[in-house]
Amino acid sequence: MPRKSTKLSRPPAGSGDHVSAARGEMPASNRATRALERRAAIVEAAMEEFIGRGFAATRLDDIAKRAGVAKGTIYLHFKDKESMxxxxxxxxxxxxxxxxxxxxxxxxxxxxxxxxxxxxxxxxxxxxxxxxxxxxxxxxxxxxxxxxxxxxxxxxxxxxxxxxxxxxxxxxxxxxxxxxxxxxxxxxxxxxxxxxxxxxxxxxxxxxxxxxxxxxxxxxxxxxxxxx
Amino acid sequence: MPRKSTKLSRPPAGSGDHVSAARGEMPASNRATRALERRAAIVEAAMEEFIGRGFAATRLDDIAKRAGVAKGTIYLHFKDKESMxxxxxxxxxxxxxxxxxxxxxxxxxxxxxxxxxxxxxxxxxxxxxxxxxxxxxxxxxxxxxxxxxxxxxxxxxxxxxxxxxxxxxxxxxxxxxxxxxxxxxxxxxxxxxxxxxxxxxxxxxxxxxxxxxxxxxxxxxxxxxxxx
DNA sequence: TGACCATGACTGACTAGTCAGTCATAAATG
DNA sequence: CATTTATGACTGACTAGTCAGTCATGGTCA
CATH class of the missing domain: 1.10.357.10 (Tetracycline Repressor, domain 2)
Structure with missing residues (x-):
């Protein structure tokens, strides 16, 4: 069988890991800060979804929606669903x-x-x-x-x-x-x-x-x- | 037509449910017995798959294969994946x-x-x-x-x-x-x-x-x- | 007993739909 | 304006559930 996703690869070296600081609103800020905020929002949303539905049943579309972000944005921060x-x-x-x-x-x-x-x-x-x-x-x-x-x-x-x-x-x-x-x-x-x-x-x-x-x-x- | 029973499909003859499942061997038996054996084989296989991969990630095809049965057969015994x-x-x-x-x-x-x-x-x-x-x-x-x-x-x-x-x-x-x-x-x-x-x-x-x-x-x- | 059907258990190719991941395009930034 | 960042329509792989057809089984009858 073409069982493909049995891999579970290591985390892609390049991802940072701080979970931003400022979790509030404030639209204005420099680029780096906004990126961090988005990342934090994604993490928060993903947490919620994964807890609520489990890994396999969680849809990235839902995470994106909850985080107020487009699906593509998630892939700017994480390699794929598993490593996320x-x-x-x-x-x-x-x-x-x-x-x-x-x-x-x-x-x-x-x-x-x-x-x-x-x-x-x-x-x-x-x-x-x-x-x-x-x-x-x-x-x-x-x-x-x-x-x-x-x-x-x-x-x-x-x-x-x-x-x-x-x-x-x-x-x-x-x-x-x-x-x-x-x-x-x-x-x-x-x-x-x-x-x-x-x-x-x-x-x-x-x-x-x-x-x-x-x-x-x-x-x-x-x-x-x-x-x- | 799939079985009509509402919530719980029951094996034809209301006996206990053994989980023996002699796979592949012994073609001889009457119809009802074989059906029961198949049902048991499906339960056994489903158990294994669900434990191994969780509900969402389990494929009915895999259960069928493991049970040595066609996918359609599963639906003769169970309404759908969830109720199974x-x-x-x-x-x-x-x-x-x-x-x-x-x-x-x-x-x-x-x-x-x-x-x-x-x-x-x-x-x-x-x-x-x-x-x-x-x-x-x-x-x-x-x-x-x-x-x-x-x-x-x-x-x-x-x-x-x-x-x-x-x-x-x-x-x-x-x-x-x-x-x-x-x-x-x-x-x-x-x-x-x-x-x-x-x-x-x-x-x-x-x-x-x-x-x-x-x-x-x-x-x-x-x-x-x-x-x- | 042996030949001959009627039944329904079983099959697996197929349909309709889902969803992870991509990428051409648009927006924002400096 | 050049570059970086964000978007979401799109694609391709995958799968739950279906159903028309097959054929072993068990019953019937001569």
Missing amino acids: FEELVRIVIVPVVARLTALPPPTGSVRDLIEAFAGNFLKEVIGTRRGDLVRLIVAEGPRFPAVADFYYREVVSRGIAAMRGLIELGIARGEIRQKDLARYPQILVAPAMIAVIWQSLFARHAPLDAQDMLRVHLDLIFGERRTT | FEELVRIVIVPVVARLTALPPPTGSVRDLIEAFAGNFLKEVIGTRRGDLVRLIVAEGPRFPAVADFYYREVVSRGIAAMRGLIELGIARGEIRQKDLARYPQILVAPAMIAVIWQSLFARHAPLDAQDMLRVHLDLIFGERRTT
Whole structure:
């Protein structure tokens, strides 16, 4: 069979990756700025469409329309649909990782650290467009090894490592009993991930109080807290 | 003429649906039997293709080819691509739910019960084709409200209810300390779900010993076990 | 039993439509 | 005005769904 698109080629070297700064209106500006604005608009629109319909079912015409741009313009910024998708994931994920990685200085207890982390995650990801992106990655990952690899490398493995560090610290300080937990940091983050997926799929059936759930989960790991 | 049935086309004789599909061999059989075999072959093939490429990217020609059947034959069994997908989910999910629901008689401790449950889940779902189906539902759910509804109704809400029952029993018997856990049975199943997704996405990067992880998680909830 | 149809399951070439990607042309810019 | 950037009509590849025709199957009858 002439199976042609099985390629999934590498990103074309030449594409920049900043996601513009000024997301507002203001028609007037110099060329470079306007180009950046357009690029940002395309990224925004593509994100929306890909999340809403998945990769294969998304039409570039729709992205163009939503971005207020002609279809040809998209090809001034991205090589093709596939690499647009892959870049999109990078563009959106990278800043989030950066922000979540910027841990608050390790002042309080390990529980406080993790709680701060969970708070950020709650605010930045769960129930947001970015949460939907995570679902999208889960959905399309197998068909986009490049995306799955990137996500594993940049997000998952780092996240797991960071969590393992915190768990070991917690064990060392006596805050965490279960020593085996350090072997499976996945257990620590599992409810957060489930919350992301739940909100994305079942929010309409049965909304989930993610914040409260995460608190209960931390109580499970650290022991109940006397007060709030 | 395509079959007339409204929503659910049923196999002529209402028997169970085995997924055997002896491909190509054994021409002998009566008509009805062969039809059933073909239907099963189509379901099997469709499952494989949908899991591998997602709904939108799957070609009916490929399903037909894999099933060893002409494209037109598919339309003798299913109304169209969409309802084929929706039926597929039902066909595959229902027997699994049935089997998992058939709990072993409540003999031992709550921990034993849950461990048995987890063992089943491990064997029946994690790392299997059915696990991939779960990922597929997560992927396509938002675009198939009928599928998401069905899955929530038949699998999620039941599962949550069952787990809540077990947790409350565990609390009543003093096996589980954390009373709040009953409010979020999701916490109990989260690692299992994560394991499903992990195996589906990251097995090649970092295989996960799901069984061991679940054990550690149960230790967290029930307290460490003295021996195996 | 063996010959002979009637049935309908099955086929696959075909239609009508979709959509990624192109490129000649137009607009904006400096 | 020369050059860069944007446009959207267009093309070619691809695919869901159709349907006229085929022929194995199972029933009927001498």
